[in-house]
Amino acid sequence: MKKFTLDDLRAARPAGRKLAMLTCYDYSTARLMEEVGIQLLLVGDSAANVILGYPTTLPISLEFMVEITRAVRAGAPSAYIVGDMPFGSYHASMGQAVRNVCRMVQQTGCDCVKLEVSSRQTELVQRLTDAGVGIMAHLGLRPQSVAVLGGYKTQGRTQRDMEEIVSQAVQYEKAGAVSLLLEAVPPEVSQAVVENVKIPVIGCGAGPACDGHVVVMHDILKLSPRSPKFAPQIANVGDAIKTAFAEYKNMIETGAYPGKEHVYSML
Ligand code: KIV
Numbered sequence: 446m447k448k449f450t451l452d453d454l455r456a457a458r459p460a461g462r463k464l465a466m467l468t469c470y471d472y473s474t475a476r477l478m479e480e481v482g483i484q485l486l487l488v489g490d491s492a493a494n495v496i497l498g499y500p501t502t503l504p505i506s507l508e509f510m511v512e513i514t515r516a517v518r519a520g521a522p523s524a525y526i527v528g529d530m531p532f533g534s535y536h537a538s539m540g541q542a543v544r545n546v547c548r549m550v551q552q553t554g555c556d557c558v559k560l561e562v563s564s565r566q567t568e569l570v571q572r573l574t575d576a577g578v579g580i581m582a583h584l585g586l587r588p589q590s591v592a593v594l595g596g597y598k599t600q601g602r603t604q605r606d607m608e609e610i611v612s613q614a615v616q617y618e619k620a621g622a623v624s625l626l627l628e629a630v631p632p633e634v635s636q637a638v639v640e641n642v643k644i645p646v647i648g649c650g651a652g653p654a655c656d657g658h659v660v661v662m663h664d665i666l667k668l669s670p671r672s673p674k675f676a677p678q679i680a681n682v683g684d685a686i687k688t689a690f691a692e693y694k695n696m697i698e699t700g701a702y703p704g705k706e707h708v709y710s711m712l
Pocket residue numbers: 468487488489490491492529626628649659660661
């Protein structure tokens with residue numbers, strides 16, 4: 446399969462093409478996404494919730510994120526893979542941030558690194574861009590800043606807040622970010638952002654104007670206990686897996702497993 450590159454990402458808007466992005470956290474699922482041609486995979490720190498069972502994204506470690514991003518790369522060699530920097534891994538100093546982001550790139554082979562940015566991190570994005578790292582700047586709802594935002598709330602709902610998000614989008618484009626991720630904003634906000642920047646904009650609950658859309662894969666497969674309203678319910682994989690597990694238990698309890706075909710023979 447031909448590698449999906451930054452040039453392909455940039456070409457989407459002029460060509461009127463919309464891009465599919467999904468979160469992905471392991472090798473086997475990455476292989477399936479690669480096989481159906483999902484162009485963009487985000488190894489999100491939402492792994493803290495859906496893989497590790499934490500109530501927020503804050504506790505996940507850089508080590509864990511590096512390891513699963515490497516696994517996703519191995520499963521999807523052609524996809525454009527975005528590695529996500531976890532809480533605290535790029536905040537202590539410029540040196541710490543550059544070291545950790547470079548580690549993410551070197552040890553995983555990801556194509557781009559996502560940072561949840563406040564209005565005051567343009568210098569960091571510039572520095573990382575100068576170092577040769579493709580940065581996706583995450584604006585709007587930033588789950589790592591839940592303590593500052595006061596909850597997981599829709600962002601940019603007033604004219605003033607919308608203008609602030611648009612202004613940050615323009616600043617991060619100037620700082621060299623190769624793309625933006627816009628989470629949980631009304632469609633008017635993403636429309637205004639798309640009209641004011643040339644770089645690709647990926648939306649997560651951000652309305653139709655975005656160049657591509659990302660959702661947490663568990664939310665579209667009914668593998669999450671609850672899903673945000675913007676995530677389409679596409680399959681009930683949760684029930685399919687439960688049926689298979691129950692069938693396995695039943696096969697053992699009734700002696701149907703292991704059968705003759707499941708045992709090794711003596712030499
Ligand atoms: O970590 C993640 O999965 C994300 C998406 C929800 C945008 O940041």
